[in-house]
Amino acid sequence: MEMRERYTPEGMHTGPAGEQTDGVMPFGDLAPNSAGNPLADFEMIGGETFLRGARFASGVPAYPKRPLCPETGHPEQVEELFGPRGTLYSYTIVHVSNTRDVPYAIGYVDFPSSLRVLAIIRIPAGRSLACDGPVVLQSDDECWWVEPDDQA
Amino acid sequence: MLVGRAGRPGMSGAVIIGAGMIPMGRHRNSSYPGLAVPAVSTALSSAGVSPAEVGYVACGHSFGGMLTGQRIVKDLGIGGVPVINVDNACSGGAAALQLASKAVVEGITDVALAIGVDKLSQFGGGTLPLVEEDPEVRSGMVMPALYAMRARRFFYERGEDSATLAEVSVKARRHGAANPFAQYRTPVTSEEVLAARMIADPLTLLMCCPTGDGAAAVVIASQGRWRKTGVRGAHIRASVLHSGKATTGFRHMLRPEITVHSAHEAYEAAGIGPEDIDVIELHDAFSIAELIYYEALGLCPEGDAAALLKAGQTTYGGKVVVNPSGGLISKGHPVGASGVAQAVEVFWHLCGQAGKRQVEGARFGLCHVTGGGISGMDHGACTIHLLETARNRKAR
Numbered sequence: 021m022e023m024r025e026r027y028t029p030e031g032m033h034t035g036p037a038g039e040q041t042d043g044v045m046p047f048g049d050l051a052p053n054s055a056g057n058p059l060a061d062f063e064m065i066g067g068e069t070f071l072r073g074a075r076f077a078s079g080v081p082a083y084p085k086r087p088l089c090p091e092t093g094h095p096e097q098v099e100e101l102f103g104p105r106g107t108l109y110s111y112t113i114v115h116v117s118n119t120r121d122v123p124y125a126i127g128y129v130d131f132p133s134s135l136r137v138l139a140i141i142r143i144p145a146g147r148s149l150a151c152d153g154p155v156v157l158q159s160d161d162e163c164w165w166v167e168p169d170d171q172a
Numbered sequence: 173m174l175v176g177r178a179g180r181p182g183m184s185g186a187v188i189i190g191a192g193m194i195p196m197g198r199h200r201n202s203s204y205p206g207l208a209v210p211a212v213s214t215a216l217s218s219a220g221v222s223p224a225e226v227g228y229v230a231c232g233h234s235f236g237g238m239l240t241g242q243r244i245v246k247d248l249g250i251g252g253v254p255v256i257n258v259d260n261a262c263s264g265g266a267a268a269l270q271l272a273s274k275a276v277v278e279g280i281t282d283v284a285l286a287i288g289v290d291k292l293s294q295f296g297g298g299t300l301p302l303v304e305e306d307p308e309v310r311s312g313m314v315m316p317a318l319y320a321m322r323a324r325r326f327f328y329e330r331g332e333d334s335a336t337l338a339e340v341s342v343k344a345r346r347h348g349a350a351n352p353f354a355q356y357r358t359p360v361t362s363e364e365v366l367a368a369r370m371i372a373d374p375l376t377l378l379m380c381c382p383t384g385d386g387a388a389a390v391v392i393a394s395q396g397r398w399r400k401t402g403v404r405g406a407h408i409r410a411s412v413l414h415s416g417k418a419t420t421g422f423r424h425m426l427r428p429e430i431t432v433h434s435a436h437e438a439y440e441a442a443g444i445g446p447e448d449i450d451v452i453e454l455h456d457a458f459s460i461a462e463l464i465y466y467e468a469l470g471l472c473p474e475g476d477a478a479a480l481l482k483a484g485q486t487t488y489g490g491k492v493v494v495n496p497s498g499g500l501i502s503k504g505h506p507v508g509a510s511g512v513a514q515a516v517e518v519f520w521h522l523c524g525q526a527g528k529r530q531v532e533g534a535r536f537g538l539c540h541v542t543g544g545g546i547s548g549m550d551h552g553a554c555t556i557h558l559l560e561t562a563r564n565r566k567a568r
Contacts, residue, residue: 058307082420084307090418090548110328110425112320113373118298120312128321133423138308138547151328 047087057138058084058097059163063101069157069164070101074143103132104157106131111141111149129155129166140165185564186276187398187405189416190219191516196355197505201386204236205208208244208289212360215285215516216248219391220401223249226391227281230256230271230290232264233508243250246285247520253281263543264288265388266555270411272392282397288512289387295374297383299322300507308547315545317382319458320372322425326460327374329426334374336478340459341378342503348498350529353513355384355504379459379501386506388513398564404523405562406537409442412556417420423550431468438538438556439470444498446470449492449558450534451521453514453534455541456499466494466512469540484543493531496521499535511555514539522561535561536547 061072073083077096080089090093099171111127114120125141127149142158143149147168154172157164192214194197199207208231216223229250231241241255254275260267267289272284295301299314306313327333343360346352368376398405414434440446446469453468456462463477471492472480480486486494497503497517500510518537520526535560544552 042270049475080420092418108229109422110321112324112375114312114314114317114320114370115370116299116314117314118301119304119314120296120310123314126312126317128425129423135420136419136423138311138313140311151325169203 028105055170058141059165061085062159062164064158064159065101068104069159070103071157071164073100073102073135074098075100081133083135083137100133101136102131102133102137104172106155106166108149108151108153109136109165110151125149127166144147144168186273186392186408187394187395188390188515188519189341189393189398189401189403189405190215190217190221191355191519192216192218193388193513193516194386195353196384196386196506196513198383199291200293200384202291202307202542203383204240205244205247206235208384208389209247209389210286211289212244212248212287212389215391218403219393220403221283221393223442225283226250226253226285228254228272228275228284230258230268230275230284230286232258232260232266232268232286232511233290234261234264235290235292235507236258240289241287243557244289245285246306248518250525260505260553260555261512261536261544262505263541263553263555264508265513266515266539266541267553268556269392269512269557270413270555271516273408273411274391276364276394277302279333282394284362284392285389286392286512286515287387287389288509290506290508291385292383292506293385295383303496305476306545306547308396308545311549313545314372316372316458319460320375322464323374323458323460325425326463330475330478331480334366334376335362336463336481337379337400337428337459338362338540339376339481340456340462343363343481344456344459344495344499344501345378347487348502351503353500354496354498355382356502367423381457381500381505384471384504384506386504386509386513388509388516390519391510391517397438400564402564404564406519406522406559407562408554408557409444409560410438410558412438412441414554415548416552418548420544420548426464426467426473428464428468428536428542430550431540431556433467434554434556435469435540438558442455442560444536444558447561449536449538451496451518451531451537452492452494453497453499453537453539454494455510456495456501457505459501462494462499465540467539468470488531494533496526496529511539511541514541515557558563
């Protein structure tokens with residue numbers, strides 16, 4: 021009887037499915053950044069903030085990182101930094117929420133490398149937000165956010 | 173996915189032959205069976221069907237816990253038959269309707285029951301609890317925020333403002349005023365909508381569906397069983413269910429592809445177009461959604477949604493009556509109940525049983541409900557049902 025071939029991402033064993041546990045142990049979470057804080061994976065370079073994400077072999081970008089490509093299901097990826105500048109696609113100021121203290125602003129930011137990220141927005145006094153307006157990543161020791169970009 | 177395609181040789185289509193619903197509202201003292209049993213009993217009696225004839229049950233809910241469907245039907249003498257519980261967020265009830273319809277079309281049973289039920293008052297108010305493991309939820313996403321971003325983009329691309337959103341709510345509450353099953357039955361003015369407290373800018377409280385509890389049920393029969401009943405019915409001409417497709421990149425928030433694709437399939441399956449539809453119950457969880465779905469369902473060309481609304485083409489006297497029940501904004505939106513409640517409303521219109529809010533002469537009706545907020549997706553689910561008046565020579 022012909023053995024049924026298993027889906028085997030590179031590096032996994034092949035063989036009878038009933039004997040193999042390699043590659044089938046659970047991930048912490050298939051969603052990105054199972055550590056719990058999607059606002060924590062970033063780095064500062066030359067005073068500018070970049071998001072530390074990944075690009076899969078398929079070309080699909082991801083932030084936060086995740087174990088599998090959402091297009092192909094394959095794990096091959098290389099780390100990639102995104103930012104520091106992007107475009108605010110849309111936004112809102114939330115006044116009722118069961119996830120964070122209100123009010124707060126969030127919006128979708130499109131980065132030039134075909135990545136869209138939901139971002140916390142901080143609005144300095146005297147500044148306002150606009151769809152398709154330029155935004156720039158900022159950060160402190162704990163998390164990142166975006167602000168309207170003065171230099172655009 | 174389609175069932176009951178009109179005119180398909182050798183396929184016996186499914187027919188809705190009975191329907192029931194409880195008034196939506198905050199029923200804090202009711203259990204899930206307490207909410208649903210009156211709706212099921214009404215549906216069975218209106219169909220002239222005994223509980224013993226029900227050969228399949230599908231129950232849609234999101235927050236009812238284990239074996240919700242069994243907990244409901246066990247008190248009605250229904251047992252020993254397949255009972256399936258369906259969670260598909262707001263599409264849970266509609267997905268249950270599809271499963272029950274398929275059970276009839278595939279010959280598993282001659283009579284099936286679809287139930288939708290949920291009790292949101294158990295959460296005490298506020299925004300709908302989403303799955304906390306989702307990264308966007310951890311970043312502050314709530315459902316009003318998702319739709320608020322659609323509204324903000326709509327303003328930007330279309331040159332509209334909050335006054336247009338308020339008109340959707342005014343229409344919804346005007347329709348709901350004639351519906352004794354609606355959670356909110358008092359009309360509101362545009363000024364009241366705009367002055368209500370802000371939920372997620374630019375959406376005010378009166379542009380958002382309320383927190384509430386509800387239940388609805390429909391009885392679905394084979395053509396043969398329906399003809400023996402002597403009751404009026406509604407053919408299920410199409411039943412389409414899509415999941416969302418995730419992307420980490422750009423998504424056009426004014427063109428929800430999950431609804432566009434589902435609608436296209438539904439029209440093709442039924443052999444009709446959007447111009448044939450007389451009455452629609454669509455997923456207006458937030459006022460902006462109604463405008464976006466006008467275009468996604470093909471009621472008007474892209475860019476013309478606001479003009480369609482302002483011209484009165486989506487209320488009584490217009491091209492098509494959208495949300496005669498008051499929609500989710502006025503009738504209420506107990507998540508898993510809504511898909512079945514929409515079918516009940518459309519069934520009543522197609523059978524001439526809608527009372528003061530009757531859409532006269534309605535022949536074709538459309539039910540549309542999406543589901544869920546998941547990062548990377550337009551929505552997690554979308555269900556569309558197309559119904560047509562079923563003439564029964566024995567109809568009473």
